[in-house]
Amino acid sequence: MAIIIERGTGLRDQADEQFGLECPYCGVYSHMTLQSVPEFENLHAVRPKHIGVVYQCDACSAPVFLRFAVKEITDNTVELYRNFIELERPKERFAFSYLPKHVEIMFREALSCYSNNNFNAFASMCRRAAASSFTALGENGKLRAFDEVMVAQGIAEIDDDSFDPIKQVIFDAGEEEDIPLLNRAQAGVLLEVLKDMFYQCFVRRGKLTRAIKVRQFFVREGNGGLKTSA
Numbered sequence: 001m002a003i004i005i006e007r008g009t010g011l012r013d014q015a016d017e018q019f020g021l022e023c024p025y026c027g028v029y030s031h032m033t034l035q036s037v038p039e040f041e042n043l044h045a046v047r048p049k050h051i052g053v054v055y056q057c058d059a060c061s062a063p064v065f066l067r068f069a070v071k072e073i074t075d076n077t078v079e080l081y082r083n084f085i086e087l088e089r090p091k092e093r094f095a096f097s098y099l100p101k102h103v104e105i106m107f108r109e110a111l112s113c114y115s116n117n118n119f120n121a122f123a124s125m126c127r128r129a130a131a132s133s134f135t136a137l138g139e140n141g142k143l144r145a146f147d148e149v150m151v152a153q154g155i156a157e158i159d160d161d162s163f164d165p166i167k168q169v170i171f172d173a174g175e176e177e178d179i180p181l182l183n184r185a186q187a188g189v190l191l192e193v194l195k196d197m198f199y200q201c202f203v204r205r206g207k208l209t210r211a212i213k214v215r216q217f218f219v220r221e222g223n224g225g226l227k228t229s230a
């Protein structure tokens with residue numbers, strides 16, 4: 001179905017077509033309600049190549065801005081291409097507080113590149129974040145990380161040819177010019193593999209030791225003379 005803004009009636013009602021997106025504010029995959037559309041008269045006079053439409057997230061009521069390219073303008077209609085650009089992409093999240101500071105800085109920038117669809121800048125920052133993590137892990141850190149990534153490849157059942165560029169980005173020690181070019185799909189795999197590697201190497205250990213410390217604290221407090229009903 002075409003997306004058309006009509007003279008007099010505005011954006012043609014798409015009530016029969018549910019429109020949902022991952023909201024950049026609340027992160028929920030939510031139905032979007034139309035909030036604001038440019039006036040037909042103005043579009044007809046100015047004839048822009050792109051227009052902005054604002055939706056409202058049904059989950060958190062935040063405005064969500066989309067940009068559409070204009071396909072055709074006639075006397076009574078403005079037809080838009082169906083593809084749109086989300087001006088604010090959902091942010092990728094991670095339990096950054098468990099990462100060493102230097103790794104955290106690199107990985108935050110990597111995720112920012114990813115959220116903005118800059119997949120090769122993302123790959124470069126992944127290389128730096130990974131290198132920084134190997135240093136933080138100390139002796140044999142890189143080998144340990146490599147083992148974790150191999151396990152991830154097995155779990156995800158990714159064949160060697162597809163996985164090779166991902167491994168090159170994370171583990172090759174060559175010049176940055178040698179990092180392979182990544183497309184969106186490969187960047188998505190790299191993202192999940194590196195998140196998993198950091199989770200296994202830092203987050204898991206951090207969470208576990210913190211949880212055990214809390215348990216031990218309460219055992220000590222309990223032995224310190226507090227009366228319990230148990």
Ligand SMILES: [Zn+2]
Binds near residue numbers: 026027058059061
């Ligand atoms: Zn929302």
